[in-house]
Amino acid sequence: MLELARKRNELLATKTVKNLERRGFGACYCATTAEAVQKALSLLPEGSTVAWGGSASIRDSGLTAAVHAGNYTVIDRDLARDASERFELHRQGLLSDCYLMSTNALSEDGILVNIDGTGNRLAALCFGPRQVVMLVGMNKVAKSLEDAISRARTVAAPVNAMRFTNTPCTTDGSCHNCMAEHCICNQLLLTRNCRPAGRIQVILVGEELGF
Ligand code: SF4
Numbered sequence: 001m002l003e004l005a006r007k008r009n010e011l012l013a014t015k016t017v018k019n020l021e022r023r024g025f026g027a028c029y030c031a032t033t034a035e036a037v038q039k040a041l042s043l044l045p046e047g048s049t050v051a052w053g054g055s056a057s058i059r060d061s062g063l064t065a066a067v068h069a070g071n072y073t074v075i076d077r078d079l080a081r082d083a084s085e086r087f088e089l090h091r092q093g094l095l096s097d098c099y100l101m102s103t104n105a106l107s108e109d110g111i112l113v114n115i116d117g118t119g120n121r122l123a124a125l126c127f128g129p130r131q132v133v134m135l136v137g138m139n140k141v142a143k144s145l146e147d148a149i150s151r152a153r154t155v156a157a158p159v160n161a162m163r164f165t166n167t168p169c170t171t172d173g174s175c176h177n178c179m180a181e182h183c184i185c186n187q188l189l190l191t192r193n194c195r196p197a198g199r200i201q202v203i204l205v206g207e208e209l210g211f
Pocket of ligand 1: 157158167168170174178182183
């Protein structure tokens with residue numbers, strides 16, 4: 001059964017990579033997380049400034065640790081001593097050479113869907129860093145744009161909320177479409193195309209990664 005799941009991921013990734021490339025994204029598929037981390041590192045020029053948002057995928061994959069160990073200037077907001085310093089690191093990340101993140105969801109036809117509370121991650125995705133490199137588990141690929149938005153809002157967002165805050169979804173795992181003070185769903189970004197072409201590199205991973 002695992003072999004069939006792997007085959008399905010490969011087939012779907014082939015289709016999704018083509019659709020991403022048609023929209024100007026750089027895209028590729030790696031069967032394992034370890035391969036994906038090596039691919040991501042190969043896209044980061046030595047000596048460049050690297051930043052990231054609060055992505056579980058890039059942390060759990062080992063990518064952020066590998067960047068810390070490499071020859072890069074790192075902007076790591078998780079090392080901030082207080083909220084004020086964290087805010088400044090978020091701002092500095094917008095001028096980094098390379099920004100690492102995942103996506104909350106992705107449609108089979110290649111549209112990225114992302115939700116943010118403060119918007120720093122979405123800002124970096126839109127403009128600022130010279131390059132954005134994404135690690136995206138195949139578990140985040142949804143059939144349609146509507147399915148991708150639904151995944152981002154009803155699966156990714158409640159889990160993210162449990163990491164950072166105390167909103168209605170953290171009590172029952174279901175989105176309440178809230179307007180709570182600490183709502184993490186304040187911005188919803190659809191990235192239809194990548195311009196300039198190749199600025200956003202999407203590395204699809206044939207293993208469960210992130211949520
Ligand atoms: S309840 Fe609020 S914070 Fe939780 S997923 Fe829904 S909109 Fe986002």
